[in-house]
Amino acid sequence: MAKAQQQRTRANEGIKGSQKRRTRAANTRPPSRAHWVAPLTLAALILFSLLVWWMMSSFAGNNSADTASSIQPIAALDSPDFHSLLVDPQDPEHLLFGSHAGIQESRDGGITWEDGELRNADAMQLASSPKAPETLYATGHDVFQASHDSGQTWQPVTHNLPGTDIHGFAQDPTDPRRLYALVMGAGTFTSADGGTTWQPLPTQPSGDGMHIALAASAGSLYAATDRGLMVSRDGGQSWQALPSQPSGEIMSLAAPVSDPQLLYAGTPTGLAKSTNGGESWTNLGPDDVPVLAVAVTPSDPNRVFLLSDAGAVYRSVDAGVTWR
Incomplete structure (x- = not known):
């Protein structure tokens, strides 16, 4: 147990x-x-x-x-002032820059520059037309000259304008003999014979004119004044203020010849772009860069050049989306 x-x-x-x-x-x-x-x-x-x-x-x-300091210009121009910029209709690598001292030229797309043949003459405005690509015009204070060999030689134009303090100048892209000139103190005039005889436009854009640019569509004329951007749809017969304006003072204008609705405006804070004839605007930059001159390549509206108040030359190959 x-x-x-x-x-x-x-x-x-x-x-x-x-x-x-x-x-x-x-x-x-x-x-x-x-x-x-x-x-x-x-x-x-x-x-x-x-x-x-x-x-x-x-x-x-x-x-x-x-969008700020990292954007580098392709060149820096040596000049006491900066007024106009033009791309040769015959050669997209040939650029002309106008100042009170005359014209400088680039043969490599704006990289390097040298003195042109027009010297000691004010070139506030430069103009050309694809319909007569060898003819260039230069106007300014007591200056009205033309070149018929893409800038190799220049000659004074005989005219009947009341003065030659020409601050705005444009050539019709469809009719190279049709010209427009904004004469300070006298108004806006038009010529149908390449600049020999002129008539005042029947109506004038309100405000003091600063710059004019002719759009690709025949008869559309833009004028930048101290009261804003004006437009004429009938070759300067009448003017209307655009309902939408770029921000800031308009310091320069360019209308590509290949697109009747495209317009560029230089302002104190960069470049503005309109794709509908100035009805609305988009700011492109470069940010905080005052744009004194802008030019569009006639054969390629996406290739845009601008000139800053410090003489810096910027180039865009995508219609202002990026700059270099």
Whole structure:
């Protein structure tokens, strides 16, 4: 009897020992997958969020730099003043720059410049027409000259204008003999014979005129005045103020010959662009660069040049989206 009791006691102790060993084994077993997947997932999400934040911060920083100090001009002109810019209709690499001292020319798309043949003569405005690509005009203070060999030689134009303080000048892209001239103190005039005889327009744009540009569509004339941008849809017979205006004073205008709705306006804060004849505007930059002159390549309206008040020459090959 006693012996049987001892056997039952040892059996119970064996069962308890086995249970303790199983408990210790369970406590020392590696944690299940569910225990470590959740922390790793949380850590991955945190790292991903930090990566996205860093990438967005870097992009914003680079983007702001591209629109400001990182944009470098292709050239810097040496001149006491800066007025006009023109791309030769016959040669897109041939550019002309006009100042009070005459004309400088570039033969490599604006990279390098040298003195042209018109010197010691004010060239406030330069004009040309694809219909007569070899003929160029230069006007300014007591200056009205023409070249019939793409700028190699220049001759004074005989005319009947009341004065030659010509601050605005445009040549019709469809009729090269049709010219427009804005004479300070006298008004806006038109010529149908290449500049020999002139008649005043029957109505004048309101305000003091500063610059004019002729659009590609025949009869559309734009005038920048101290009261804003005016437009004539009938060759200067009547004028209306555009409902939308570029921000700031209009310092220069350019109308590409290949697109009747496209218009560029230089302002104190950069270049503005309209794709609907001046009804609305988009600012293109370069930011905070006063644009004193702008020129569009006749054969490629996406290739645009502008000139800053410091003589910096900028070029865009994508209609002003980017500059270099």
